[in-house]
Structures are given as structure tokens and as C-alpha cells.
Amino acid sequence: MQKRRRYLSSLLSLCSLIVQPLFSMSAEALEMEMHTRQLTYLLWQQPELSSQNPDNDFLGLYRSQAHAELRPDINFIGSRYQLMLKPRFSYDHWWHKSGVSEDDDKSQHDIYLNEGLFQLELTPTLFTSYGRENLQWGPSYLRTPSNPFFRDNGRDNPKKEVEGKEFLKFVYLPNDWMTVSVISHLQQGGMRAETSVTDTDFKHQHALKLDMIGADYNASLVLSKQEGGNETLAGFVQATLNDALLAYFDGALKRGNHALYPRLDSAHPLGGAFVPQYNNTTEQRFIGIAGASYTLENSATLSLEYMYNGAGYNDTEAANYYTLRQHAGDNLHHPTLGGLARTNLGAALDPGLALLRRHYLLLQYAFNEMGNNLSYTLRWTANLDDQSNKLTLISEYAYNDHLQLFLIGGYNQGRSDSEFPSPLRSSLMLGLEYTF
Amino acid sequence: MFKMVSYKKLVMLPALIVLFFTQAHAAEVDLKALLESADRSRGNLQGLFWSVETLTQQKGKAEQVLKFRLLTKNANSLVRFTSPSRMRGQMMLMRDRNMWFIRPGLRKPVAISPRQRLTGAASNGDIASTNYAGDYEAVLLAEEDAAGRPCYLLELTANNKGVTYDKIKYWISKSDGLGQRAEYYTVSGKLFKKASFEYTNSIEIDKHKIPFISKMEISDTLSEVKTTLSFTDIVIQDIADSNFNLNLLVK
Numbered sequence: 295m296q297k298r299r300r301y302l303s304s305l306l307s308l309c310s311l312i313v314q315p316l317f318s319m320s321a322e323a324l325e326m327e328m329h330t331r332q333l334t335y336l337l338w339q340q341p342e343l344s345s346q347n348p349d350n351d352f353l354g355l356y357r358s359q360a361h362a363e364l365r366p367d368i369n370f371i372g373s374r375y376q377l378m379l380k381p382r383f384s385y386d387h388w389w390h391k392s393g394v395s396e397d398d399d400k401s402q403h404d405i406y407l408n409e410g411l412f413q414l415e416l417t418p419t420l421f422t423s424y425g426r427e428n429l430q431w432g433p434s435y436l437r438t439p440s441n442p443f444f445r446d447n448g449r450d451n452p453k454k455e456v457e458g459k460e461f462l463k464f465v466y467l468p469n470d471w472m473t474v475s476v477i478s479h480l481q482q483g484g485m486r487a488e489t490s491v492t493d494t495d496f497k498h499q500h501a502l503k504l505d506m507i508g509a510d511y512n513a514s515l516v517l518s519k520q521e522g523g524n525e526t527l528a529g530f531v532q533a534t535l536n537d538a539l540l541a542y543f544d545g546a547l548k549r550g551n552h553a554l555y556p557r558l559d560s561a562h563p564l565g566g567a568f569v570p571q572y573n574n575t576t577e578q579r580f581i582g583i584a585g586a587s588y589t590l591e592n593s594a595t596l597s598l599e600y601m602y603n604g605a606g607y608n609d610t611e612a613a614n615y616y617t618l619r620q621h622a623g624d625n626l627h628h629p630t631l632g633g634l635a636r637t638n639l640g641a642a643l644d645p646g647l648a649l650l651r652r653h654y655l656l657l658q659y660a661f662n663e664m665g666n667n668l669s670y671t672l673r674w675t676a677n678l679d680d681q682s683n684k685l686t687l688i689s690e691y692a693y694n695d696h697l698q699l700f701l702i703g704g705y706n707q708g709r710s711d712s713e714f715p716s717p718l719r720s721s722l723m724l725g726l727e728y729t730f
Numbered sequence: 731m732f733k734m735v736s737y738k739k740l741v742m743l744p745a746l747i748v749l750f751f752t753q754a755h756a757a758e759v760d761l762k763a764l765l766e767s768a769d770r771s772r773g774n775l776q777g778l779f780w781s782v783e784t785l786t787q788q789k790g791k792a793e794q795v796l797k798f799r800l801l802t803k804n805a806n807s808l809v810r811f812t813s814p815s816r817m818r819g820q821m822m823l824m825r826d827r828n829m830w831f832i833r834p835g836l837r838k839p840v841a842i843s844p845r846q847r848l849t850g851a852a853s854n855g856d857i858a859s860t861n862y863a864g865d866y867e868a869v870l871l872a873e874e875d876a877a878g879r880p881c882y883l884l885e886l887t888a889n890n891k892g893v894t895y896d897k898i899k900y901w902i903s904k905s906d907g908l909g910q911r912a913e914y915y916t917v918s919g920k921l922f923k924k925a926s927f928e929y930t931n932s933i934e935i936d937k938h939k940i941p942f943i944s945k946m947e948i949s950d951t952l953s954e955v956k957t958t959l960s961f962t963d964i965v966i967q968d969i970a971d972s973n974f975n976l977n978l979l980v981k
Binding site for chain 1: 784814816826828831840841844849890970971978
């Protein structure tokens with residue numbers, strides 16, 4: 295909380311320092327835009343009682359959640375600068391937790407700045423910006439391997455915002471078809487109460503991004519390096535093959551990565567641990583997504599993606615992963631091994647990989663005509679290694695000009711010791727979005 | 731005598747050849763110039779801010795109204811939706827045939843195709859600036875009236891795969907070079923859309939006042955959906971390229 299206050303006050307002082315003289319220079323050119331949305335939803339979810347979360351004792355997931363959030367998006371636009379602020383005010387209530395703390399209701403309110411950015415035009419071809427932002431790019435749905443800063447690309451649930459991180463950026467436009475960006479990730483996210491983290495493991499990361507655009511293609515090359523040594527050569531390319539067909543590729547070659555891999559050790563009381571065995575090494579792993587999307591005559595879009603996740607676990611590593619997870623789950627309440635078990639379960643829940651295994655397929659049918667009242671996306675994602683899969687429905691209905699109803703449902707199919715059904719078997723979000 | 735005939739032939743033959751090719755080329759250039767003139771009055775300019783309102787009517791369904799501000803510069807366009815309220819803050823960026831849809835809260839832009847419908851019978855490609863002179867090969871089919879005015883009827887065939895329509899029949903007014911009517915065909919030659927245009931707006935270019943598009947009515951021949959696009963608040967202004975840069979769009 296203190297960190298957040300410190301951050302907010304430093305950002306506001308920085309903004310006032312820069313904005314004040316600019317306002318006085320060109321006050322007549324200042325415009326303010328504000329869009330405010332009120333989001334309210336109910337979420338029901340079915341936790342899977344697998345070795346990851348035996349009897350829901352490890353994660354303590356609630357079955358139901360009510361969420362209300364006010365999302366103002368404020369933009370101050372001057373002739374050479376722009377200040378964007380996205381403060382968020384939310385209230386949550388959770389109930390019906392299965393497991394040991396049954397019926398232990400919980401409520402929480404939160405105020406945080408999800409994104410806040412100041413962008414300045416230094417010259418007509420050179421721009422700089424500083425602040426928190428959710429920096430996303432690339433054409434793929436499943437994941438974005440070329441983005442070294444965010445694993446979550448926000449496509450799973452469009453009503454849940456991806457939390458911003460702190461960046462310093464310089465963007466140079468040498469001509470109309472090329473853009474050079476230098477991006478530094480200076481602080482991790484974590485302003486939300488539920489995701490607030492300590493700075494123990496954060497490392498600065500820097501990237502050089504080169505974007506090119508032609509009449510019917512666009513491409514990007516991204517070179518990035520994390521403090522300590524992990525390096526990535528990444529990029530994407532997207533081509534408009536005809537008026538209905540887009541083809542794309544997004545990939546990354548990583549040298550060293552900080553993800554955790556299972557290491558069996560007979561001397562370890564739980565049979566082993568998860569270790570960052572390739573961190574700062576010269577071990578190279580390739581991750582790539584090849585995809586295409588075709589717009590049908592009715593304006594709906596059909597998309598198909600294949601992902602090769604070279605950083606994911608092979609069959610042996612996956613078997614070791616589930617062995618360690620099972621041992622940890624079995625010892626969760628052990629008087630002396632409980633702590634170690636929690637460490638291993640925490641690592642198993644998020645080992646730092648884009649996805650757990652190697653081969654994935656995504657098929658999506660989306661009808662998102664802009665002026666239409668009804669829009670929906672039906673998405674099927676399959677893990678081809680363990681045969682688990684995930685079915686997602688995202689639908690929105692505009693009741694009138696201001697009010698939208700939405701329903702987002704997910705069902706994960708597969709064995710308990712497969713990727714998608716853990717930690718949730720299913721979820722259903724039903725809500726209203728009111729735009730002022 | 732022989733020398734005289736030979737001399738005349740030597741002089742006349744190249745002149746005739748030059749005259750023949752000049753005439754043929756002139757016809758080709760005229761069609762291109764005609765299309766360029768028609769394109770200019772439909773927004774293919776160095777920089778333009780304008781407001782667009784779309785009204786979609788379909789049998790048995792309520793009318794849909796969509797409003798947006800459009801920034802156009804050559805083949806680049808940026809659409810900022812202003813109405814209905816639930817769409818405020820949403821944007822569509824078109825860089826030639828590269829198109830993205832941007833929603834607040836969902837920072838990753840969604841790549842979309844020119845075919846994807848904007849609303850009703852209007853595709854994304856319909857609001858991008860028209861560049862028929864560059865994207866199509868024209869043939870003069872006939873001279874006939876359209877909207878009560880004598881017109882050249884041109885058949886336009888796409889010269890690249892990236893365009894929204896493969897074949898277009900386009901009626902251009904003889905007197906002022908303005909597109910009056912259009913019919914859009916699929917590769918197989920099936921008619922699937924019709925459009926008509928009005929030009930009650932005017933703009934000034936190089937101190938010359940030229941008529942400018944004010945209304946475009948598009949109807950889908952298969953679904954009987956009709957969409958009317960009305961263009962107002964036209965401002966000609968140089969727009970910096972950075973306005974069309976995806977990296978710099980603060981969302």
C-alpha cells in the first residue's frame with residue numbers, strides 16, 4: 295500500500311512538473327477526453343480438486359464472486375503531449391469456499407492506477423513516454439511469444455484488464471514505413487491488492503523493437519535482454535493475403551529463461567523441487583505461433599493457430615512435474631514438510647512458462663461486427679500433448695446505447711493431471727457494463 | 731521521284747506511329763485522370779478530418795446508428811468511434827490493407843480484414859480512402875446516364891489481391907468527374923453490392939473549390955441491408971504520420 299502511494303505521488307509530481315509548463319505554453323490546445331465504464335459481474339467457478347489444489351486447501355478458491363468496478367479512462371491531449379490515466383475503483387465479495395474454511399465469506403475494495411502514461415513529442419519523429427501501461431502487440435490469440443514483457447495478452451477474458459507495468463519508451467519514426475522503439479521495463483506491476491508483490495525477484499528488462507509496414511504486410515523484430523543475461527530474439531509478421539485472408543507468425547528464440555523445471559532428487563524429502571535450471575544459461579528454446587484468419591461472407595472470422603512451445607515440458611519433464619505435484623499435494627498438511635509442499639505447489643501453479651507443454655492448437659469462430667448489438671467468440675484450445683482442452687465462449691449484447699450485457703464461460707476438459715482442468719474445471723461470468 | 735516518295739514515307743511513318751501511340755496513351759491517361767478526380771472527391775487527399783454517421787436499415791430490424799471521426803491521409807485512415815456511447819474510445823486503424831480494431835481495456839489490437847463488415851452493408855474497405863486509380867485497371871464500357879446525368883461507365887478490374895472488390899462498374903459524371911453510382915462484383919461475376927453517391931459538400935484545394943462526398947448509400951443485394959454513410963465537418967489539414975502509428979496510439 296505504501297509502495298502504491300509512493301508510486302502515485304511520484305507519478306503525479308512528475309506529471310505536474312512536465313505538464314505545468316506545457317499547459318502554460320499551449321493551454322488553448324489542451325483537450326480532455328474521458329470515458330467511464332461501470333462494470334458489474336457475478337462469477338461462478340468450479341475448482342478442480344487435483345493434486346495442485348487437494349480439497350481446495352492450497353488455493354482456497356471461492357465458488358462465487360460479485361465484482362463491481364468503475365473504470366474511468368482519462369486523456370489530456372495537448373499539441374505535443376498526452377497524459378493518460380486509468381484509475382480503477384473496485385469492490386469484490388467472495389463466498390461459498392469449499393474445503394477447510396467452508397463458508398468463509400470475504401470482501402475487499404481496491405483503488406489503484408492500472409495505467410498512467412505521459413507521452414511527449416520531442417520532435418515530429420521522436421516521442422518518449424513514461425508510466426504504467428499494458429504494452430501489447432502482435433496478431434496471435436493464444437499467446438504472444440514476441441512480447442518479452444507480458445505473458446498474458448488479455449485475450450482469454452476481455453473484461454479482465456491486464457495490469458500495467460512501468461515502462462520508459464523512446465519511439466523514433468525515420469519514415470512512414472518504419473518505427474524504432476527502445477523500451478525499458480523499470481518496475482514490475484502489482485498495484486492491485488490481490489496481485490501486490492514484493493520486489494525480491496524483479497529484474498530490469500530492455501528491448502529494441504523495429505516495426506515495418508508495407509501495403510499488405512506488417513512485421514516486427516524484437517531484441518530483448520533481461521538483467522542477468524536471459525536474451526530473446528523475437529518478432530512477428532502478418533500479411534493480408536487477400537481482402538478476407540490474414541496469415542501470421544509470431545515467434546521467439548530465447549537464450550536462457552527463468553522458468554522453473556522439475557528436478558527429481560532422491561535426497562529431497564518431497565522427491566525433488568522446481569528449479570530455474572536454464573536461467574542465465576546459453577540453452578536456446580524456440581516458441582512460435584503460426585496462424586491464419588479468414589473472414590466469411592457473413593463477416594464472421596474463423597481463426598486457426600498452431601503453437602510450438604519449445605520452452606514447455608517434454609514427456610519426461612511433464613511426468614516429473616506431476617510426480618512432484620502429487621508428492622507436494624500429499625504432504626500439504628504434513629507438520630514438517632508442509633512448507634516445502636507449499637513451495638512446490640506454488641511453483642507448479644505458475645512455473646513461469648507461456649504454456650506448460652509443447653504443442654497447441656486453437657480454433658476460433660468470432661462474430662464481432664462493430665455496429666451490431668450481438669457479438670460473440672467461440673474458442674477451442676487444445677493441448678496436443680496431454681489431450682486436455684478448453685472451450686471458451688465470450689458474448690456481448692448491447693441492450694441500448696449505454697448498457698451491455700455479457701456472458702463469458704469456460705469449460706476445461708481432460709484428466710486431473712493434465713494442463714487445462716487445473717485449477718478450474720469451469721467458470722461462468724455474467725455481467726453488465728454501463729458506459730456513461 | 732523515288733527519292734521524294736521515300737523521303738515522305740520516312741517523315742510520315744514515324745509521325746503516324748507517334749500519333750497512334752499518343753492517341754492510345756491519351757485515352758488511357760484520361761481514364762486514369764478521371765478516376766483520380768473521382769477519388770479526390772471521395773477522400774483520397776493529403777490530410778482530412780471528417781465526421782461520419784452511418785445508418786443501417788434492414789427489414790424487420792431496428793435501425794442502427796454509428797458515428798465516428800475519421801482521419802485520412804492517402805491510404806491511411808484512423809476511425810475514432812463517438813457514438814453509441816458503448817463504442818466511445820474504440821478505434822480502427824487502417825494502414826493501406828493492414829487493419830486493426832482497438833478497444834479500451836483490451837490493449838492488444840485485433841488484426842482485421844478489409845472484408846469484415848463495419849456495419850450493415852458497409853465493409854471496412856468502404857470507409858478507407860478510395861484509390862481506384864491505383865488499385866484498378868479501367869476500361870470504358872459505355873456512355874450512359876446515371877442519377878439523371880450523362881456518365882462514362884467504366885469497368886474496373888483489381889490489379890492487386892488486397893482490394894475489397896474484384897470488379898466494379900463505376901458511373902462517372904462527364905461534366906464534373908464525380909462517381910455517381912457503383913456496382914460491386916465477386917470474382918465469379920456475381921453482383922453483391924450497389925452504391926450511390928452525393929456531393930453536396932465542398933472543399934478547397936489550391937484555391938479551387940471542388941465538390942466533395944456528402945452521402946454514400948450502400949445496399950447488399952443478397953440480404954437487403956441498406957447502409958447510408960453521411961459525411962460532415964470536413965477539415966482539410968496536414969496530418970502527421972505519427973497519427974497512424976500503432977505504437978503511438980495512446981488508448
